[in-house]
Structures are given as structure tokens and as C-alpha cells.
Amino acid sequence: KQEVTQIPAALSVPEGENLVLNCSFTDSAIYNLQWFRQDPGKGLTSLLLIQSSQREQTSGRLNASLDKSSGRSTLYIAASQPGDSATYLCAVGQAGTALIFGKGTTLSVSS
Amino acid sequence: DGGITQSPKYLFRKEGQNVTLSCEQNLNHDAMYWYRQDPGQGLRLIYYSQIVNDFQKGDIAEGYSVSREKKESFPLTVTSAQKNPTAFYLCASSIVGREGDTEAFFGQGTRLTVV
Numbered sequence: 001k002q003e004v005t006q007i008p009a010a011l012s013v014p015e016g017e018n019l020v021l022n023c024s025f026t027d028s029a030i031y032n033l034q035w036f037r038q039d040p041g042k043g044l045t046s047l048l049l050i051q052s053s054q055r056e057q058t059s060g061r062l063n064a065s066l067d068k069s070s071g072r073s074t075l076y077i078a079a080s081q082p083g084d085s086a087t088y089l090c091a092v093g094q095a096g097t098a099l100i101f102g103k104g105t106t107l108s109v110s111s
Numbered sequence: 112d113g114g115i116t117q118s119p120k121y122l123f124r125k126e127g128q129n130v131t132l133s134c135e136q137n138l139n140h141d142a143m144y145w146y147r148q149d150p151g152q153g154l155r156l157i158y159y160s161q162i163v164n165d166f167q168k169g170d171i172a173e174g175y176s177v178s179r180e181k182k183e184s185f186p187l188t189v190t191s192a193q194k195n196p197t198a199f200y201l202c203a204s205s206i207v208g209r210e211g212d213t214e215a216f217f218g219q220g221t222r223l224t225v226v
Binding site: 031036049093099102 | 117142144146151152153154156159169199201203208213214215216217218219220222
């Protein structure tokens, strides 16, 4: 059964720092991997979607990479800002089921 | 404009009551999903549907029921059989692509509290 793990569970950084969030999965037979942002008490906002044939996707200050063979993805956030404070979730898409989520990394960026 | 609408935002249930959470999408997506979120537990799948009049149980379907009579609607009923229903419920939708479900989009959630 697919398991998705996110490390660290929480992260605090000063404004301006570059940071990396990690996501690992146990079964490499995935169709895609998606990164989401969740603000407290809100729904999920899609940040980046990486198809299984892709190595990375970029959107503004965000860059997500995917290494399917090793079961890893990273979300790189450049020049972090207090507005980036949120919980970041990764999820994998597989055949025959819905997205499977990690438990998330809660990021706090201080000014 | 296009999106997923969940209602109500807050819902209170008395012991022994059934309640229904609404989820509507105007994105013309084939697939719709219900997840439950508890603190420290991440998102857990309750039910999902890839086509009208068909749906599958997720990991925690006991005590819940769904229907998919229209493409744009996927209501979730929390029955009295669900012993611990207090949680944040999230609905999502996606296109069913050639290689599985594509990018998923979420509603703003419904917070259900048992009183």
C-alpha cells in the first residue's frame, strides 16, 4: 500500500531564506505528484503538478522536482516571505484510486 | 467563475442525527472526492467517484454515504453510525485523464462539530 511521508513536520525560518520541503513515497508506480498549500481553516490550493514523465515544474519562486525511481520529491521555495507561512502537502496519484496524501509540513516564516 | 463550492462552511450535528454536506463543481470534471482531515492525521479518503452513478469506498467509508446523480454534484451524508464525525471535510474534483486522474482542485471545506 502506498505511503507518503513528509519531512520535516514543521519548519521555522527567517524571511529571505531559501528552503526545501521533502516528500517520499513507497511505491514508484505513480501517475503524478501534486504539491498543495493549506492556510489554517481553509481548503487546499494547488501549487504544482508533476507528471510521472517529468523531472520538475516551476511556478514563480517555487520549484518542485520528482525522482520517481527513488520515490522522492522536493519543493524548493526561494527567498521565503512571511506570506509563505502555511502547511504544504504533497500527494501522489495512482491507478485505481484517488490522491494519497502525506501529513504535511507546517512552515513558519518570520519577518 | 469556475470552481468547487462546499456548503455549509460550519455545521453542527446532534448525537444520532444524519447530516448532509454539499459539494458542487462547475469545472466539468469527471471525478469527485471526499476527504476527512483531523489534526495530525493528514487527509484520509472517504469516497470517490469517477463517473455519474458510480462511486468507490475509500479508506474510511464506514458511517458515511454518497450519491452521484449529476456530474456536478457529490453530496456526502454523515450518518449516525459514524461515531466520531467531528472533523474538517474537504471535497475535490479532477479530470480523469488517459493516465489516471489529473490535477485536483479543492473546495474551502466544511467544519462539522458534534454537539
